[in-house]
Amino acid sequence: MRVASVLVGALLVVAAGALMLGYQTAPRVARPNPIRLEDGVPVGVVDTPIGAIAAAENYLVSEDDALLSRTEIRRVVDTVWAPAERDVELAQPFPAAGLAGKPATFPGLQLAAAVAGAKLDSYTPQSAQVVVWHEITLWSPSVEPTQRWSLDTMMLVWDEGRWLVASRTAAPDSQTPVPAWTSGTPRDSTSEAFDTRLGGMSAPYYRGVTP
Amino acid sequence: MSVAVGRGVPVGNRVGHVHAAAAVAGTVVLLALGAFLTGRSVAPPPQPADSITTIGGIPVAVDHSPAGALAAADNYVAVAYATVERNPRRDEQLIDSVYAPAIRSSALGGAATVRNQNAGSMALWAHGGQNLSLIGARRLDYYRGDQAQVTTWNVDIFWGPGRPPKQAWVLTQTSLQWARGRWLVTTTATLPTPGPVPALTPQATAADDRESAFNRDLAGLSAPIYGAAG
Numbered sequence: 001m002r003v004a005s006v007l008v009g010a011l012l013v014v015a016a017g018a019l020m021l022g023y024q025t026a027p028r029v030a031r032p033n034p035i036r037l038e039d040g041v042p043v044g045v046v047d048t049p050i051g052a053i054a055a056a057e058n059y060l061v062s063e064d065d066a067l068l069s070r071t072e073i074r075r076v077v078d079t080v081w082a083p084a085e086r087d088v089e090l091a092q093p094f095p096a097a098g099l100a101g102k103p104a105t106f107p108g109l110q111l112a113a114a115v116a117g118a119k120l121d122s123y124t125p126q127s128a129q130v131v132v133w134h135e136i137t138l139w140s141p142s143v144e145p146t147q148r149w150s151l152d153t154m155m156l157v158w159d160e161g162r163w164l165v166a167s168r169t170a171a172p173d174s175q176t177p178v179p180a181w182t183s184g185t186p187r188d189s190t191s192e193a194f195d196t197r198l199g200g201m202s203a204p205y206y207r208g209v210t211p
Numbered sequence: 212m213s214v215a216v217g218r219g220v221p222v223g224n225r226v227g228h229v230h231a232a233a234a235v236a237g238t239v240v241l242l243a244l245g246a247f248l249t250g251r252s253v254a255p256p257p258q259p260a261d262s263i264t265t266i267g268g269i270p271v272a273v274d275h276s277p278a279g280a281l282a283a284a285d286n287y288v289a290v291a292y293a294t295v296e297r298n299p300r301r302d303e304q305l306i307d308s309v310y311a312p313a314i315r316s317s318a319l320g321g322a323a324t325v326r327n328q329n330a331g332s333m334a335l336w337a338h339g340g341q342n343l344s345l346i347g348a349r350r351l352d353y354y355r356g357d358q359a360q361v362t363t364w365n366v367d368i369f370w371g372p373g374r375p376p377k378q379a380w381v382l383t384q385t386s387l388q389w390a391r392g393r394w395l396v397t398t399t400a401t402l403p404t405p406g407p408v409p410a411l412t413p414q415a416t417a418a419d420d421r422e423s424a425f426n427r428d429l430a431g432l433s434a435p436i437y438g439a440a441g
Contacts, residue, residue: 014239015242019247030260133432146411181376182412198348
């Protein structure tokens with residue numbers, strides 16, 4: 001009886017050890033991609049400082065890019081925001097409304113969004129704070145291409161293998177750098193120029209900042 | 212005359228013990244193998260590899276796919292515009308790392324020409340000018356396995372002493388070739404027509420004409436590296 005108990009105990013130890021060994025030696029990638037697409041939305045899945053910056057950059061541009069569609073913005077917010085904060089974010093006014101008193105939507109409105117720079121304010125394996133300077137360009141047949149710049153501070157929390165947005169705060173216009181002087185001629189600033197020359201283009205994905 | 216075998220254990224019993232030991236050993240091996248494979252199967256699936264690696268601080272695109280080609284052009288174009296005037300050493304590093312050997316010499320010569328023809332810009336950098344280059348959008352014109360072409364809408368934002376912050380938008384066309392485990396530039400050209408320029412900036416104020424506002428509000432920010440979603 002005692003021998004049988006010892007034998008069973010030894011077998012359990014062997015099984016547990018082998019289970020752990022199998023788990024630990026499962027194939028892994030030395031340099032994992034910090035971004036994974038989920039339902040078409042880029043999600044930050046690497047818990048490192050650079051992974052947090054990549055998450056913030058992609059989350060801001062994804063949300064900017066989705067601003068023209070209530071369905072799209074909800075999909076992005078549902079994917080990358082912490083559940084408790086989603087309703088708050090979805091209640092935000094449409095940023096284009098801030099453009100020279102124009103209404104929130106226009107027929108044929110198009111949009112391009114991009115990150116210009118970012119920095120990591122703080123990082124722990126559980127949370128991170130990232131500052132992102134980004135811009136949105138809007139145009140339509142009746143709206144001359146117009147930029148809006150934002151300097152946002154984004155708080156992220158690490159939850160079940162991904163970064164989630166816990167909060168996003170935009171600096172007031174008076175503290176948001178706007179490069180007001182632009183190159184080109186009036187011909188380059190027309191909606192036609194945008195439609196013609198940017199046809200088929202899409203926004204890039206981001207993976208951190210230049211070291 | 213009989214010969215004693217072992218220590219008085221009947222032969223039948225010894226064979227039985229050997230069989231029992233073999234059965235236990237077999238059970239242990241099977242159990243361990245099963246547990247090991249179970250451990251493998253419950254481990255999270257491996258994440259996709261990164262499409263970009265950095266060599267000497269230069270982002271190098273190492274994903275042989277359409278998304279990898281786009282990430283290559285995004286990074287190479289952004290770094291080229293950011294460094295060609297302001298940081299010639301880093302521009303040379305870029306050319307050495309990701310330009311096809313056949314065009315490196317001409318690319319270095321072209322970069323030197325750009326610097327020689329833009330004395331005003333070079334003075335800006337010499338006096339502490341700052342810049343950030345970014346990609347607004349891009350399009351994969353074609354992808355043919357080892358070759359690809361990308362058109363990029365990109366901007367360089369620069370400011371410094373005596374120069375209000377300015378945006379210079381262009382369209383850039385980049386041809387790429389897959390060789391030696393990375394995407395290499397085979398041709399790059401700024402298209403003759405300027406990029407579409409979003410010239411209206413209604414939120415701008417007089418403060419935005421001052422470099423001090425940019426230096427203060429953008430302190431510590433770095434240009435993004437571009438990637439591909441896994």
